[in-house]
Amino acid sequence: MKRPIRILAAGSTVAAMALIAAGCSADDGGDSDGTVTITFWGSYGNGGNSTQQDVLESTLIPAFEKANPGVQVEYLDVPYDDLLQKLTTSAAGDELPDLVRADLGWVPRFADLGVLVPLSQEMDDFQELADATYPGVLATNLWEGEYYGLPLDTNTRVLISNPAALEAAGLSAPPATFEELQAMAEALDGTDITAFADGGLGAWNLMPWIWSGGGDITDADLTTSTGYLDSAANVKTIQMLVDLYQAGQASSGLVGNEGAISTSEGLPGGNYATILDGPWMTGIWAGQFPDFAPVYSPVPAGDGGSISVVGGEDIVLTASSKHKEEAMDFIRFTQSEEFQLALVPTGQLTVIESLGDKQIELDPQLAVFTEQLATARNRLAIPNASEVDTILNTELVPAFEGAISVKEALENAAAKIDELLAS
Amino acid sequence: MTISSLQARAAADAVAPGPRPRTRRRRFPATPYLFLLPGFVLFAVTVVYPITQAVQMSLYDWRIIGGATSEFLGLANYARALGDDHFWLSFGNTVFYLIATIPPQIVLGLVVALLLHARSPIRPFLRVLYYLPVVTSWVVVSLLFRFLFADQGLINWTLGTTGVTGGDTSWLADRWSGMLAISALGVWKGVGWSMMIFLAALQGVPQSLMEAATVDGANRWQRFRAVTLPAIRAAMAFVTVMLVIGAFNVFISVYLMTGGGPAGRTDVLLTYMYRLAFGDLEFGYGSAIAVILTLVVLVLSLAQLRLFRDRDGVTP
Numbered sequence: 001m002k003r004p005i006r007i008l009a010a011g012s013t014v015a016a017m018a019l020i021a022a023g024c025s026a027d028d029g030g031d032s033d034g035t036v037t038i039t040f041w042g043s044y045g046n047g048g049n050s051t052q053q054d055v056l057e058s059t060l061i062p063a064f065e066k067a068n069p070g071v072q073v074e075y076l077d078v079p080y081d082d083l084l085q086k087l088t089t090s091a092a093g094d095e096l097p098d099l100v101r102a103d104l105g106w107v108p109r110f111a112d113l114g115v116l117v118p119l120s121q122e123m124d125d126f127q128e129l130a131d132a133t134y135p136g137v138l139a140t141n142l143w144e145g146e147y148y149g150l151p152l153d154t155n156t157r158v159l160i161s162n163p164a165a166l167e168a169a170g171l172s173a174p175p176a177t178f179e180e181l182q183a184m185a186e187a188l189d190g191t192d193i194t195a196f197a198d199g200g201l202g203a204w205n206l207m208p209w210i211w212s213g214g215g216d217i218t219d220a221d222l223t224t225s226t227g228y229l230d231s232a233a234n235v236k237t238i239q240m241l242v243d244l245y246q247a248g249q250a251s252s253g254l255v256g257n258e259g260a261i262s263t264s265e266g267l268p269g270g271n272y273a274t275i276l277d278g279p280w281m282t283g284i285w286a287g288q289f290p291d292f293a294p295v296y297s298p299v300p301a302g303d304g305g306s307i308s309v310v311g312g313e314d315i316v317l318t319a320s321s322k323h324k325e326e327a328m329d330f331i332r333f334t335q336s337e338e339f340q341l342a343l344v345p346t347g348q349l350t351v352i353e354s355l356g357d358k359q360i361e362l363d364p365q366l367a368v369f370t371e372q373l374a375t376a377r378n379r380l381a382i383p384n385a386s387e388v389d390t391i392l393n394t395e396l397v398p399a400f401e402g403a404i405s406v407k408e409a410l411e412n413a414a415a416k417i418d419e420l421l422a423s
Numbered sequence: 424m425t426i427s428s429l430q431a432r433a434a435a436d437a438v439a440p441g442p443r444p445r446t447r448r449r450r451f452p453a454t455p456y457l458f459l460l461p462g463f464v465l466f467a468v469t470v471v472y473p474i475t476q477a478v479q480m481s482l483y484d485w486r487i488i489g490g491a492t493s494e495f496l497g498l499a500n501y502a503r504a505l506g507d508d509h510f511w512l513s514f515g516n517t518v519f520y521l522i523a524t525i526p527p528q529i530v531l532g533l534v535v536a537l538l539l540h541a542r543s544p545i546r547p548f549l550r551v552l553y554y555l556p557v558v559t560s561w562v563v564v565s566l567l568f569r570f571l572f573a574d575q576g577l578i579n580w581t582l583g584t585t586g587v588t589g590g591d592t593s594w595l596a597d598r599w600s601g602m603l604a605i606s607a608l609g610v611w612k613g614v615g616w617s618m619m620i621f622l623a624a625l626q627g628v629p630q631s632l633m634e635a636a637t638v639d640g641a642n643r644w645q646r647f648r649a650v651t652l653p654a655i656r657a658a659m660a661f662v663t664v665m666l667v668i669g670a671f672n673v674f675i676s677v678y679l680m681t682g683g684g685p686a687g688r689t690d691v692l693l694t695y696m697y698r699l700a701f702g703d704l705e706f707g708y709g710s711a712i713a714v715i716l717t718l719v720v721l722v723l724s725l726a727q728l729r730l731f732r733d734r735d736g737v738t739p
Contacts, residue, residue, distance in 0.1 A: 084701070085701050088487060088701060088704070091487060091488055092487040092488060109704070113486075113487070113488050113704075114488060115488060200684075252574070252593055252596055255596070255685050255686070256596070256682075256684035256685030256686055257574070257593050257595055257596035257684075257685060258569060258573075258595045258596075258680065258681050258682060258684060259569070259572055259573040259574045259576065259593055259594055259595035259596060260573075260574055260593070260596075261573075261574065261575060383704075384703055384704070386702045386703060387702075387703050390687070390698070390702075390703075393684070393685075393686055393687070394686045394687050397685055397686035398686075
């Protein structure tokens, strides 16, 4: 009895000391033979659907290492839901990797914290690389006059329709304008189909409507929201959504009902006629609803045209990196045709505008997304962008419930966003 | 009688120490502390240190990056909380959860414990059955309850087909119905735990008193009130205090069932605090809310312990 316990104790002591030693040894990523290791964090693993991670680890990273002898890339996959928290705590503990594949909304936040390198200062060829990307996607890297990253992959939301629902509404094509959407909703009145569904009122959800309606959320310099968010154009746009909702033609998921049928189930299930969503949905439905043939079309156009919202990820270099030159070489590699097109079949849209045609050749279903991206715009690039989502969700719900007018709700939200911009 | 004589004997022993060698007596006090040391070190590192850090952060506009200077704000974060409508809404929701979950957990837990106290061949099986929710992951059961209370979930289907309601309640779309759904999960998951504590306490109810009461002609209810309840008072105090602490710590179920929505109306203190700290990087303000929460729980726990202890003093 005693012996195993003593062995166990000794073993755990050794293990603990090894851990301490590992923690103490200053890991500068340089090996004795001169090999440099750069670390890269991201969430290509998508919580189990590892096709992207496989391409990265078995094709792209080896190709880079072959072209750059003496440099090794160590990729760590972090589930998306944990990545922001891990980056935050790692930034606090000065434990960040060299490179991060960051959600585009996080770049201003970490730039503001001072943990990122302004690539527009550090990279000689930055302008050349930047010019090749979509302007709306590049803009996600801008913070206080400098670019802190380069676009890595992108996506946008387009209108996705259920063909059976369109037929039920007597339409041969998806609604192309606000008016056609409203007409479709009237035609669907009395059926058990809801014209439009979404999962909230955050910027990701609302901005396609606001921009397409000809409005915006702040001025171009991000100094004020009052006078912009509560503009006549926005009142008209949001009123349209409120009218749809109150007529039972927009899902209650819009106002944050977690019990509503999700858009990914409700559209193929015939509960919803249209949703706004990204290119990843094709893959999700292919598995769960193999018979469903979604129809993709641009965001319905209002007075401002058809303008959607940019999503995706940027690659950023941390200020604590000890191998900035090698890391910047990897950043250059991510902007290459080889890297960009390798990920297209896995549902990642290229950020390089000139590769759009080749992308459509690889996957014809991406045509609408590629077209929409050319005019897609970025949400507010501020460190506390998440608070904008909270404000929009909180302040607009009373208007949807009819407790206050749309104008009043937008004024309340604008006042709160003003406070945020001033802080 | 027996107890007081035992106490007297113990007191006599204490004042009349046996003839022991002096050196042994001197060395003796260090031993228990040495045994306590590992636990205390662990406690200090994992509990005391983070608490002092949180108190420190709550006094600053805390910047998380090592090199950045944090501005000292004094009690401004606390003042902000007291004037923050959403803080009070979250506080109100937490209190709702407390009131909606604790009495049912105590009553149901006790009832089940009394039923399972009786000897029966299926008793171990039933005990496991009632305890199963306790050991099941919060994440799993939260998602399960979210589906149960969804617009087209089992609850609505059942209510609709039996004609109790139209079956079209959007449970998670409203503040109070959302909190009710969250509380239902809390009760379902917690009953097994209080049942276990009460079952253990029921083993200690003196059988002789029970028999004496029966001889005196006390019926079931009278026996329960006069014998069982006083005998399990300590367990009752423990369960209540732990449940109050647990209620203030409700997080995962809210986070997963409603996400605090719609429009933040089902936020509880911890979901609000989490969003402030990790969503908005307001670590100073988030810590202030954490400290307020700690103080409230501390005061409530002390008050409850005092309440239960005072009654003990009065009862002979």
